[in-house]
Amino acid sequence: MTADGKETAAGANRRAPAILVVDDERVIGMALTASLGRLGYVSAGLAGNGEEAVRLCGEKHPDLVLMDVRLQGEMDGVEAAERINRLFGTPIIFLTAFWDEETVTRAKRSGPYAFLV
Numbered sequence: 001m002t003a004d005g006k007e008t009a010a011g012a013n014r015r016a017p018a019i020l021v022v023d024d025e026r027v028i029g030m031a032l033t034a035s036l037g038r039l040g041y042v043s044a045g046l047a048g049n050g051e052e053a054v055r056l057c058g059e060k061h062p063d064l065v066l067m068d069v070r071l072q073g074e075m076d077g078v079e080a081a082e083r084i085n086r087l088f089g090t091p092i093i094f095l096t097a098f099w100d101e102e103t104v105t106r107a108k109r110s111g112p113y114a115f116l117v
Helices: 009-013 028-039 051-060 077-088 099-109
Strands: 017-023 041-049 064-068 091-095 114-116
Touching: 017 028, 017 051, 028 041, 041 051, 051 064, 051 077, 064 077, 077 091, 077 099
Parallel strands: 017 041, 017 064, 064 091, 091 114
Antiparallel strands: none
């Protein structure tokens, strides 16, 4: 983009990053996905649990995963992040309202890019 706000050829040819949102609270996930879309990002889907997140990463190959730490189901966000990291190497940013020491320690071991609390 140029200083006057016009798109350059390089900028026009760049693909917007695809982001997979993982949150078991569907309304929050949908709101986050919509906000990212307004910012120019492409949705790689919305997963409601860890198993679905791993599956969608294999199908959609997102550039980034925004992952809730605490998810309903067999696999929480930390375990899903570990599998995604091991299988696909996709960068993960954890989103959480829960920031206890045990959660932090487990989450750090999965190798996230960042935490948003």
